Amino acid sequence: MCVGLSAKVIGIDNGMAIIDASGAKREISAELIKDLEPGDYVMVHAGIAIAKITDNDEDETDEIMESL
Amino acid sequence: MKTACIENKKMSAKEIIESYKGKPLRIMEVCGTHTHEIFRLGIRNILPDTIKLISGPGCPVCVTPVGFIDESLMLALEHRAVICTFGDLLRVPGSKMSLADSRQKGASIKMVYSPVDALSYAKEHPDKEIVFLSVGFETTTPASCLAVKKAKADGIKNFSLLVANKTMPEAYKILKNSADAFLYPGHVDAIAGTSVCESLVKEGVSGVVTGFTANELLTALAVAIKLSEKGKPFFKNCYPRVVKSEGNIPAQELVNETMESCDSEWRGLGKIKKSGLKLRADYKDFDARTRFNLPKIPGKSNPACRCGDILQGKCKPTECGLFGKICNPQHPVGACMVSNEGACSAYYQYGGNL
Amino acid sequence: MEKNITLAHGAGGKQTSMLIDEVFKTHFSNPLLTADDAAILQIDSGKIAFSTDGFIVSPFEFPGGNIGKLSICGTVNDLACMGAKPLYLTCAFVIEEGFPLTILEKIASSMEKTAKETGVKIVAGDTKVAGKGQIDNIFITTSGVGQLAEGISLSGSKACVGDAVIVTGDIGRHGCSILLSREDFGIETSIKSDCAPLWGAVEKMLEVTKTLHVIRDATRGGVGTVLYEIANQSNVGICLDSKEIPVSGEVAGVCGMLGLEPLYLACEGRLVVFAPMDEAEQIVKTLRQLPYSKEAAVIGEVTSEMPGRVVMKTEIGAKTLLPEPGGELLPRIC
Ligand code: SF4
Numbered sequence: 001m002c003v004g005l006s007a008k009v010i011g012i013d014n015g016m017a018i019i020d021a022s023g024a025k026r027e028i029s030a031e032l033i034k035d036l037e038p039g040d041y042v043m044v045h046a047g048i049a050i051a052k053i054t055d056n057d058e059d060e061t062d063e064i065m066e067s068l
Numbered sequence: 069m070k071t072a073c074i075e076n077k078k079m080s081a082k083e084i085i086e087s088y089k090g091k092p093l094r095i096m097e098v099c100g101t102h103t104h105e106i107f108r109l110g111i112r113n114i115l116p117d118t119i120k121l122i123s124g125p126g127c128p129v130c131v132t133p134v135g136f137i138d139e140s141l142m143l144a145l146e147h148r149a150v151i152c153t154f155g156d157l158l159r160v161p162g163s164k165m166s167l168a169d170s171r172q173k174g175a176s177i178k179m180v181y182s183p184v185d186a187l188s189y190a191k192e193h194p195d196k197e198i199v200f201l202s203v204g205f206e207t208t209t210p211a212s213c214l215a216v217k218k219a220k221a222d223g224i225k226n227f228s229l230l231v232a233n234k235t236m237p238e239a240y241k242i243l244k245n246s247a248d249a250f251l252y253p254g255h256v257d258a259i260a261g262t263s264v265c266e267s268l269v270k271e272g273v274s275g276v277v278t279g280f281t282a283n284e285l286l287t288a289l290a291v292a293i294k295l296s297e298k299g300k301p302f303f304k305n306c307y308p309r310v311v312k313s314e315g316n317i318p319a320q321e322l323v324n325e326t327m328e329s330c331d332s333e334w335r336g337l338g339k340i341k342k343s344g345l346k347l348r349a350d351y352k353d354f355d356a357r358t359r360f361n362l363p364k365i366p367g368k369s370n371p372a373c374r375c376g377d378i379l380q381g382k383c384k385p386t387e388c389g390l391f392g393k394i395c396n397p398q399h400p401v402g403a404c405m406v407s408n409e410g411a412c413s414a415y416y417q418y419g420g421n422l
Numbered sequence: 423m424e425k426n427i428t429l430a431h432g433a434g435g436k437q438t439s440m441l442i443d444e445v446f447k448t449h450f451s452n453p454l455l456t457a458d459d460a461a462i463l464q465i466d467s468g469k470i471a472f473s474t475d476g477f478i479v480s481p482f483e484f485p486g487g488n489i490g491k492l493s494i495c496g497t498v499n500d501l502a503c504m505g506a507k508p509l510y511l512t513c514a515f516v517i518e519e520g521f522p523l524t525i526l527e528k529i530a531s532s533m534e535k536t537a538k539e540t541g542v543k544i545v546a547g548d549t550k551v552a553g554k555g556q557i558d559n560i561f562i563t564t565s566g567v568g569q570l571a572e573g574i575s576l577s578g579s580k581a582c583v584g585d586a587v588i589v590t591g592d593i594g595r596h597g598c599s600i601l602l603s604r605e606d607f608g609i610e611t612s613i614k615s616d617c618a619p620l621w622g623a624v625e626k627m628l629e630v631t632k633t634l635h636v637i638r639d640a641t642r643g644g645v646g647t648v649l650y651e652i653a654n655q656s657n658v659g660i661c662l663d664s665k666e667i668p669v670s671g672e673v674a675g676v677c678g679m680l681g682l683e684p685l686y687l688a689c690e691g692r693l694v695v696f697a698p699m700d701e702a703e704q705i706v707k708t709l710r711q712l713p714y715s716k717e718a719a720v721i722g723e724v725t726s727e728m729p730g731r732v733v734m735k736t737e738i739g740a741k742t743l744l745p746e747p748g749g750e751l752l753p754r755i756c
Pocket of ligand 1 (some may be wrong): 372373374375378385388389390391392395396398401402403404405406412
């Protein structure tokens with residue numbers, strides 16, 4: 001239902017963030033995430049950062065599998 | 069070193085899935101993007117016979133009723149509004165034609181990446197009426213709300229939304245007997261949080277919040293299998309790097325400020341109480357239905373189309389008489405064939421025998 | 423001379439000759455291009471390849487090229503795919519009234535440059551002017567003749583089980599650059615179209631092997647479409663290894679944002695080559711030394727399973743069908 005893109009924040013200005021997804025850059029709204037800083041990773045959907053995230057899915061799935 | 073251990077773990081999630089021999093399990097991926105990724109990665113092809121994956125209704129294009137397309141066409145053709153839309157909606161058949169078809173009749177249809185871009189377009193073209201087709205679930209709704217809030221703050225007069233946004237909680241309840249466990253849509257929960265899904269456990273509904281990478285999908289499936297074996301209803305968030313239990317609070321507040329709950333028509337599932345959103349009275353100037361005084365349009369879908377049963381996991385696309393013959397991705401009859409992630413389209417593209 | 427194209431430029435009188443003299447002759451001049459009704463060409467004995475292609479592209483200028491460069495590369499590459507050395511081209515322009523002359527100059531100059539690079543001569547041409555609004559800026563049609571090397575016979579129906587599938591570079595740049603310049607999705611990249619003349623690459627491949635089976639340029643519909651065409655024409659299955667498919671980071675990023683599959687994005691400077699597996703390494707090594715094929719790679723092989731279909735080995739080691747491409751590429755969000 002929702003294609004998400006995980007991307008790195010490389011700039012913040014006045015509620016907007018510039019994100020970088022392996023070289024493709026776009027300005028998106030950062031208004032729905034508090035305290036975003038350059039260097040953070042976000043999940044982007046329809047031009048909006050919807051969550052601040054950690055970039056590495058593997059560490060996380062490792063942990064979940066451990067806990068089983 | 070690192071790679072070796074990733075391989076190990078990947079194998080183990082995959083192995084759990086491949087080697088499952090317990091009682092038959094029906095697992096529904098609610099989200100269309102999951103459906104898409106599951107096909108793209110070939111996950112269905114590694115499942116044992118004991119596991120059946122069902123594609124649920126989580127594709128906003130698939131559940132958007134014919135009448136909505138007819139309303140957009142009326143705005144484009146009779147009111148000469150510029151329609152801004154996500155690319156997904158372009159080929160969805162209305163009663164007579166799709167938005168893509170309407171271009172030949174002079175309609176002005178513009179694809180956008182974000183509702184906020186539609187607003188910018190409105191600002192740049194004050195002489196034109198711009199209508200954004202606001203569809204989507206919890207994940208997508210905040211973007212529409214942000215656009216409309218900015219439009220109001222900036223006093224923009226030529227921008228409005230045609231709203232058909234939907235919310236998942238009531239749909240889960242309707243679907244609850246269609247599957248033994250759900251792969252919950254990670255990006256919906258990134259906004260909405262996990263409380264609804266957690267509380268469904270009390271009603272006997274099980275599920276895991278699922279991400280979108282190969283690792284995440286395999287892991288969530290393996291977890292769903294393992295927890296199912298314990299025999300009790302369960303919930304687990306398998307996507308905590310993105311999904312927090314409280315969700316995205318500023319986004320929830322924004323939606324609440326601009327929109328309110330209403331009953332909503334789902335293509336295939338019919339009317340579901342409190343499963344949709346509409347703009348609040350404060351924002352009625354930005355509601356395309358009020359602004360253009362649109363009549364109620366019922367919209368006629370092809371009666372032979374079985375999208376509804378398919379969305380509920382009651383039949384497979386291949387059991388629809390139109391599948392592949394009259395209905396294919398170039399000439400979709402029902403919405404399930406339009407969107408790449410629609411169940412019929414996915415079956416068609418990846419081989420009906422899968 | 424006026425700064426814009428007028429209907430008079432296409433009327434055949436003085437204005438037309440001026441346009442021809444000042445724009446086309448300056449850029450295309452060679453002894454074979456005369457004021458006569460047809461070019462007289464010397465063709466050596468043997469077989470010739472003959473092809474034609476029409477070009478409309480919106481926008482007509484894009485990062486990495488313009489419609490002029492595209493129109494030369496398109497026909498040159500079609501000839502090259504048959505193993506024919508491109509010799510002569512003709513080009514016909516349909517130009518919209520009001521089209522700026524400076525831009526026409528620029529387009530002609532790109533054509534000149536690309537033709538020179540390939541060693542092909544433009545030997546005849548035609549210009550028509552269409553009324554304002556009748557066409558979208560400028561259309562170009564090129565036709566070309568190439569000399570087939572002795573003993574070469576390439577065809578989309580010659581793919582054999584056991585062949586390697588090679589692509590001559592990272593895919594999808596052209597489609598991506600056009601999409602981003604046409605629609606304003608607000609995405610910034612440095613992606614340039616891969617538009618390039620590829621006779622050089624074919625010539626070098628023919629020097630190292632005589633057993634090429636198929637060469638095809640992956641234009642509209644991208645590599646995915648070409649693979650389906652060949653799987654059908656040769657009635658074989660194709661199995662791709664997803665991790666071997668070269669895609670630049672930026673193209674992957676754009677595809678991630680817009681929900682697109684790079685295999686369906688158009689290329690204008692990429693060939694798909696089928697040759698016996700034991701020749702593949704040598705071919706790829708040769709290609710990688712050339713300017714337009716540094717990222718050449720073996721991306722899969724021809725199999726006897728599922729004739730007519732393209733199967734993908736995915737990152738989890740499972741196999742899945744590559745969906746058959748079709749229709750307009752629509753970015754998706756949901
Ligand atoms: S195959 Fe077409 S007509 Fe049949 S259910 Fe699917 S979308 Fe509807």
